[in-house]
Structure formats: structure tokens, C-alpha cells
Amino acid sequence: DAGITQSPRYKITETGRQVTLMCHQTWSHSYMFWYRQDLGHGLRLIYYSAAADITDKGEVPDGYVVSRSKTENFPLTLESATRSQTSVYFCASRRDDYGYTFGSGTRLTVV
Amino acid sequence: GQQVMQIPQYQHVQEGEDFTTYCNSSTTLSNIQWYKQRPGGHPVFLIQLVKSGEVKKQKRLTFQFGEAKKNSSLHITATQTTDVGTYFCAGNILTGGGNKLTFGTGTQLKVEL
Numbered sequence A: 001d002a003g004i005t006q007s008p009r010y011k012i013t014e015t016g017r018q019v020t021l022m023c024h025q026t027w028s029h030s031y032m033f034w035y036r037q038d039l040g041h042g043l044r045l046i047y048y049s050a051a052a053d054i055t056d057k058g059e060v061p062d063g064y065v066v067s068r069s070k071t072e073n074f075p076l077t078l079e080s081a082t083r084s085q086t087s088v089y090f091c092a093s094r095r096d097d098y099g100y101t102f103g104s105g106t107r108l109t110v111v
Numbered sequence B: 001g002q003q004v005m006q007i008p009q010y011q012h013v014q015e016g017e018d019f020t021t022y023c024n025s026s027t028t029l030s031n032i033q034w035y036k037q038r039p040g041g042h043p044v045f046l047i048q049l050v051k052s053g054e055v056k057k058q059k060r061l062t063f064q065f066g067e068a069k070k071n072s073s074l075h076i077t078a079t080q081t082t083d084v085g086t087y088f089c090a091g092n093i094l095t096g097g098g099n100k101l102t103f104g105t106g107t108q109l110k111v112e113l
Helices: none
Strands: A004-007 A010-013 A019-025 A031-038 A042-051 A054-057 A064-066 A076-078 A087-094 A100-102 A106-110 B004-007 B010-014 B019-025 B031-037 B044-049 B055-058 B061-065 B071-076 B085-093 B100-103 B107-112
Touching: A004 A087, A010 A019, A019 A031, A019 A087, A019 A106, A042 A064, A042 B085, A042 B100, A100 B044, B004 B085, B010 B019, B019 B085, B019 B107, B031 B061, B031 B071, B044 B055, B044 B061, B071 B085
Parallel strands: A010 A106, B010 B107
Antiparallel strands: A004 A019, A019 A076, A031 A042, A031 A087, A042 A054, A064 A076, A087 A100, A087 A106, B004 B019, B019 B071, B031 B044, B031 B085, B055 B061, B061 B071, B085 B100, B085 B107
């Protein structure tokens, strides 16, 4: 899994602040995804991207913004963080029509 | 929207006992994937099933995809402490935007010596 990295691993931010979570993959996979994981909800898709400059909403996109100017990077921005966005965030990429490879995650706490 | 349900939510077993988790979708799936997440870790891809009625094995793990492609199961024979973790199924449906996985809520497995 060394090919997909997320940063930071841990982040504490205040309500109302903007925060960006980074995701970088070295395989040139076309598809990239952002999920959040909360107890009782499993993994929920926030946004995904089929290629550079192509992004689309997932199940829970409100309050988040993504961009993908380069194939290898897929940052996720919380424009104005809220306590309900406290979660573990996972980035993933996919090779063709096969399994996803996940990053190690970012544990975000909004206080 | 599409839902993927998993049961049970939790399972405690003694080492050496068998374990099964079940996954059910409200819609027909093009394929289903299974992932394992160790405590504090990230999900790791285990396998993908594509064909109706397909059965695949990985050592002590047996994966099945239902005939109607709406359900799946993962069976572990003779559990070991290394099997501890949460097992997720994830269903893939074709949409206008391409395949998107919908994850089940997971089954947390604990194995006691």
C-alpha cells in the first residue's frame, strides 16, 4: 500500500476553519475516491474522480470540495469544518475494474 | 438509494470455531468485493466475485455470490487470532457515472483464545 499516501495522519481543527486533506497515488490509477468512516455507518462515499478534471458527488458530499488537476493527487477540502465532520477519512484508488487500494487514513477531529 | 446490509454486526468466537458474515443488497449487483480492516487500520481488498453463484476460496476463507447477485457470504473455517478485524462487503452497481462501490456496515470479528 505504499503507493497511496494520505496526509496528515491526524488533524485537530476548530469549527469554521477550512482544512484540506491530501491524497497522493503513484500508480496513475484513473479512479480515486474519498470515504468517511463513522461508527454505525461504515464507509460512505463523499466524492470520486474518474480522471483528472472529472469529479462527481458521492453519498455525502455536502460541506466538502474536491479537485483533481493531476492524476496522482486528489485533495479533499472542508470549507468550513463542523463537529459532524469529525471522522476518519480514507482515500482510495482503483486499477481498472478491480479492488480498491486504500490509504492509511486521516483522523480528523473538529472541536 | 441502494443499500447493502451486513449481519451480524458483531461476532465473538473461540479460536478454532467457524465464522460467517452475510451481505444483502436491495438491488442487483454487477459484482461484489470483500475487504478486511484490522483495528486501527485501513480496509484491505480481499476478493471480487462477478458471476452468479460464484464461489472462491482463499485458504480458510470461502466467498460466495448468490444466484440472483443480490447477496454474498464470507465463511472462515477454524478461526485464528489473526482473523480479528472488521469484514466489509461492498457492492458494485453500474450507474451513469461508472461503477461506485457501496459498502456494507461491516461485521466485527473478535477471536478469543
